[in-house]
Amino acid sequence: MTSANLDAVLAQVDAGLDGSLERLKALLRIKSISTDPAFAQECQRAADWIVGELNGLGFDAAARPTPGHPVVVAHGPDVAGPHVLFYAHYDVQPVDPLNLWHTDPFEPVLKDDAQGRKIIVARGASDDKGQMMTFIEACRAWQAVTGSLPVKVSLMLEGEEESGGKNLPPFMEANKAELAAADIALVCDTDMWDRQTPSITTMLRGLVADEVEITCANKDLHSGMFGNAARNPNQVLAEIIASLRAPDGSVTLPGFYDDVAEISPELKAQWEGLGFDEKAFLGEAGLSLKAGEANRSVLEMLWSRPTCEINGMIGGYTGDGFKTVIPAKASAKISFRLVSGMDPAKIRAAFRRHVEERIPADCSVKFTPHGGSPAITVPADGKYLQQALTALSGEWNKPAVITGSGGSIPVAGDFKKILGLDTLLIGFAHVDDAIHSPNEKYDLESFHRGIRAWVRVLAGFAAGK
Amino acid sequence: MTSANLDAVLAQVDAGLDGSLERLKALLRIKSISTDPAFAQECQRAADWIVGELNGLGFDAAARPTPGHPVVVAHGPDVAGPHVLFYAHYDVQPVDPLNLWHTDPFEPVLKDDAQGRKIIVARGASDDKGQMMTFIEACRAWQAVTGSLPVKVSLMLEGEEESGGKNLPPFMEANKAELAAADIALVCDTDMWDRQTPSITTMLRGLVADEVEITCANKDLHSGMFGNAARNPNQVLAEIIASLRAPDGSVTLPGFYDDVAEISPELKAQWEGLGFDEKAFLGEAGLSLKAGEANRSVLEMLWSRPTCEINGMIGGYTGDGFKTVIPAKASAKISFRLVSGMDPAKIRAAFRRHVEERIPADCSVKFTPHGGSPAITVPADGKYLQQALTALSGEWNKPAVITGSGGSIPVAGDFKKILGLDTLLIGFAHVDDAIHSPNEKYDLESFHRGIRAWVRVLAGFAAGK
Numbered sequence: 001m002t003s004a005n006l007d008a009v010l011a012q013v014d015a016g017l018d019g020s021l022e023r024l025k026a027l028l029r030i031k032s033i034s035t036d037p038a039f040a041q042e043c044q045r046a047a048d049w050i051v052g053e054l055n056g057l058g059f060d061a062a063a064r065p066t067p068g069h070p071v072v073v074a075h076g077p078d079v080a081g082p083h084v085l086f087y088a089h090y091d092v093q094p095v096d097p098l099n100l101w102h103t104d105p106f107e108p109v110l111k112d113d114a115q116g117r118k119i120i121v122a123r124g125a126s127d128d129k130g131q132m133m134t135f136i137e138a139c140r141a142w143q144a145v146t147g148s149l150p151v152k153v154s155l156m157l158e159g160e161e162e163s164g165g166k167n168l169p170p171f172m173e174a175n176k177a178e179l180a181a182a183d184i185a186l187v188c189d190t191d192m193w194d195r196q197t198p199s200i201t202t203m204l205r206g207l208v209a210d211e212v213e214i215t216c217a218n219k220d221l222h223s224g225m226f227g228n229a230a231r232n233p234n235q236v237l238a239e240i241i242a243s244l245r246a247p248d249g250s251v252t253l254p255g256f257y258d259d260v261a262e263i264s265p266e267l268k269a270q271w272e273g274l275g276f277d278e279k280a281f282l283g284e285a286g287l288s289l290k291a292g293e294a295n296r297s298v299l300e301m302l303w304s305r306p307t308c309e310i311n312g313m314i315g316g317y318t319g320d321g322f323k324t325v326i327p328a329k330a331s332a333k334i335s336f337r338l339v340s341g342m343d344p345a346k347i348r349a350a351f352r353r354h355v356e357e358r359i360p361a362d363c364s365v366k367f368t369p370h371g372g373s374p375a376i377t378v379p380a381d382g383k384y385l386q387q388a389l390t391a392l393s394g395e396w397n398k399p400a401v402i403t404g405s406g407g408s409i410p411v412a413g414d415f416k417k418i419l420g421l422d423t424l425l426i427g428f429a430h431v432d433d434a435i436h437s438p439n440e441k442y443d444l445e446s447f448h449r450g451i452r453a454w455v456r457v458l459a460g461f462a463a464g465k
Numbered sequence: 466m467t468s469a470n471l472d473a474v475l476a477q478v479d480a481g482l483d484g485s486l487e488r489l490k491a492l493l494r495i496k497s498i499s500t501d502p503a504f505a506q507e508c509q510r511a512a513d514w515i516v517g518e519l520n521g522l523g524f525d526a527a528a529r530p531t532p533g534h535p536v537v538v539a540h541g542p543d544v545a546g547p548h549v550l551f552y553a554h555y556d557v558q559p560v561d562p563l564n565l566w567h568t569d570p571f572e573p574v575l576k577d578d579a580q581g582r583k584i585i586v587a588r589g590a591s592d593d594k595g596q597m598m599t600f601i602e603a604c605r606a607w608q609a610v611t612g613s614l615p616v617k618v619s620l621m622l623e624g625e626e627e628s629g630g631k632n633l634p635p636f637m638e639a640n641k642a643e644l645a646a647a648d649i650a651l652v653c654d655t656d657m658w659d660r661q662t663p664s665i666t667t668m669l670r671g672l673v674a675d676e677v678e679i680t681c682a683n684k685d686l687h688s689g690m691f692g693n694a695a696r697n698p699n700q701v702l703a704e705i706i707a708s709l710r711a712p713d714g715s716v717t718l719p720g721f722y723d724d725v726a727e728i729s730p731e732l733k734a735q736w737e738g739l740g741f742d743e744k745a746f747l748g749e750a751g752l753s754l755k756a757g758e759a760n761r762s763v764l765e766m767l768w769s770r771p772t773c774e775i776n777g778m779i780g781g782y783t784g785d786g787f788k789t790v791i792p793a794k795a796s797a798k799i800s801f802r803l804v805s806g807m808d809p810a811k812i813r814a815a816f817r818r819h820v821e822e823r824i825p826a827d828c829s830v831k832f833t834p835h836g837g838s839p840a841i842t843v844p845a846d847g848k849y850l851q852q853a854l855t856a857l858s859g860e861w862n863k864p865a866v867i868t869g870s871g872g873s874i875p876v877a878g879d880f881k882k883i884l885g886l887d888t889l890l891i892g893f894a895h896v897d898d899a900i901h902s903p904n905e906k907y908d909l910e911s912f913h914r915g916i917r918a919w920v921r922v923l924a925g926f927a928a929g930k
Contacts, residue, residue, distance in 0.1 A: 218751030224872025286683030407689025
């Protein structure tokens with residue numbers, strides 16, 4: 001492969017953009033809402049449509065059944081060199097509240113936004129059909145110009161990412177030998193750092209989610225008849241929650257930070273260079289004071305520090321008015337975000353021990369686990385990461401940055417755990433894309449440059465630089 | 466009035482018991498469920514039925530309209546000496562779940578219970594039609610024997626006690642001059658201490674109820690994207706709740722105990738003599754350890770110590786499964802039970818100050834008051850109390866006891882606040898009467914001796930001893 005080839009493929013992307021857009025629109029018209037059983041046929045139709053496209057590009061593609069919606073698996077022509085496994089999802093979120101959409105969510109519209117930027121408006125335009133199609137259209141351009149692909153490409157496209165995704169890990173287990181043949185996983189479901197700066201996410205926090213239910217009395221009690229003598233589980237729960245944080249904002253579980261390493265000075269310097277605006281970040285949420293650990297920057301806390309959050313709590317009477325009850329039970333949903341090195345099982349055990357030690361002897365506690373996954377870190381000196389960064393920098397003519405993410409993308413953990421693959425998270429979405437919300441959009445520039453970026457990434461992998 | 470009179474009236478009660486029972490049954494057949502608009506006519510019918518009975522006994526009685534169900538007000542013949550105002554309520558709780566009733570809730574049945582005691586089974590048998598009728602039948606016996614009553618008697622019978630009772634205080638305000646002419650209020654809506662021991666409740670705790678809503682961010686946030694940097698109102702609320710109790714179980718609000726007096730050594734000795742079984746009391750609720758203040762007995766905590774209870778709390782996602790959200794808001798319903806001397810307004814202010822001091826500067830708090838009433842204490846050396854104790858002791862041939870109650874009976878507060886009257890709470894119900902539950906019953910002995918007890922109480926008031 002020559003750089004003449006690369007230029008030709010990029011030119012092909014530009015020339016074929018209208019066709020790429022038409023195909024994206026065709027996919028967006030399919031109502032593949034995975035969480036609603038009424039749209040199961042539409043999910044199948046989306047999978048079949050993609051299979052048709054991929055087979056047309058020389059892939060060996062099929063919509064493989066699962067207990068839920070199908071997983072599309074496709075393998076491109078055998079090519080020497082690295083083998084990539086691309087992941088995206090073809091299902092979308094529901095469209096409620098429908099009355100807040102300005103146009104039909106399943107009739108994509110190309111229009112100018114308030115800043116004069118071209119955008120494509122539809123459910124799934126950004127999350128994740130638009131992002132998925134950047135990769136497929138990049139493959140199409142390579143095929144059109146060279147009759148093949150620069151590297152061996154496989155795809156695994158999920159239909160249940162928006163509805164729990166519980167069938168994917170068993171599917172990966174069942175097809176482990178086939179899927180683990182790849183060298184690196186690519187996921188296109190993330191944002192750029194900003195409109196001018198491409199980025200690759202290399203640190204994803206892990207998650208331990210647990211539900212705690214505390215039972216004191218054997219029935220709800222009258223707070224007049226029992227108040228001050230009978231144990232109130234709301235009070236017990238509140239005291240436990242309060243005990244999870246020290247006055248300096250750190251999490252108090254014994255050993256919580258034992259396996260947490262400080263980030264490297266190089267990464268720290270790079271993050272400081274990002275010019276992250278803490279005030280603006282918090283301000284967008286209506287806040288002005290950072291919470292959490294004292295003496296840690298917001299970015300550091302979000303990307304490289306573990307946390308404990310009370311995602312939900314309930315106990316007693318919570319309807320209108322007032323009821324003087326001492327409830328029998330109170331419960332909370334509590335999650336821990338983990339960073340590299342932390343063991344989810346160890347954290348869950350430390351948490352449960354901490355709670356159990358604080359349950360009065362005549363009360364009881366029940367735990368319900370809600371999943372756990374370790375943090376993911378892609379080695380900063382990995383060759384695929386470096387090659388992808390170079391490719392992205394070339395497209396935007398600006399150094400691509402390495403970012404962390406406070407969130408957890410379970411599929412990245414599964415790539416590592418089940419298939420032994422590192423994952424590069426490369427995406428072209430923007431924070432204002434309104435994913436999961438009415439009037440979801442994708443910038444036409446995200447779509448166009450996203451295709452071009454994948455063309456370059458594949459070229460970079462092929463060239464080994 | 467002579468003691469020969471008293472004996473004759475008691476004999477009349479015994480002789481007329483069958484007729485008294487028939488009248489109670491007639492009232493129990495009226496479906497006066499106040500909370501359900503479908504039964505509004507039945508409530509009116511119950512009021513009218515009572516008015517008919519009272520007018521037949523020489524009272525000047527009427528069912529007076531309110532914005533809800535009527536209040537029955539009746540005045541007996543003018544008699545020199547003390548003037549009593551009797552309160553009870555003619556409305557009843559709904560009967561759901563109907564399938565758990567062994568007989569029709571509105572077709573009263575006289576039967577033997579498992580211990581061979583005669584009971585009357587019907588909705589309202591105990592709460593409060595049976596108790597109400599003890600007083601009316603006592604008046605009937607006096608009328609039958611003496612052609613009058615031993616003291617001036619007025620009655621105020623409510624039809625909305627089981628549905629909030631919000632129309633009664635304005636009614637009392639509007640008819641203040643008429644009702645405040647009485648010297649003492651009598652309420653028949655409480656239990657005996659046990660089957661052998663009559664009791665009068667002289668201490669009722671007051672109540673301050675407040676709702677707290679804490680707002681941090683301007684919208685729900687993703688706990689991955691914001692966790693550890695954005696303030697979590699669940700955490701803020703839990704820390705505030707935890708801060709309300711000291712390790713020794715006392716309430717931490719500044720000044721909370723300033724106006725709380727220790728009970729007199731005499732009362733303390735009497736309570737200790739009651740043989741209250743803490744273990745059995747807690748055990749019935751499935752508990753074995755007392756909560757609350759260290760070094761205080763359960764009875765002391767329930768009757769003579771203030772408390773703070775978290776009646777409800779909610780924040781974030783509380784449905785099935787898990788959602789990694791940092792909610793914008795969290796709220797709690799918190800109440801304080803007050804004892805004599807404590808000012809509800811002062812406690813509410815201290816509570817709000819305590820909360821406000823713990824709200825981070827970029828978060829806010831909103832309070833919604835849900836009522837406040839001071840504690841009620843009837844002076845232990847009051848003459849009506851002493852006369853009533855003597856009367857009850859005579860009927861049961863065992864010293865009547867003075868008890869407190871952890872609960873709040875708002876009408877007693879209103880008698881004091883609006884009419885300036887102390888209240889004697891005298892009732893003949895038992896804890897196993899299943900009030901508000903299926904198969905509600907009243908012991909025939911409660912009904913019979915209750916009538917006889919009121920005959921004696923009125924005689925005692927008339928005699929001034």
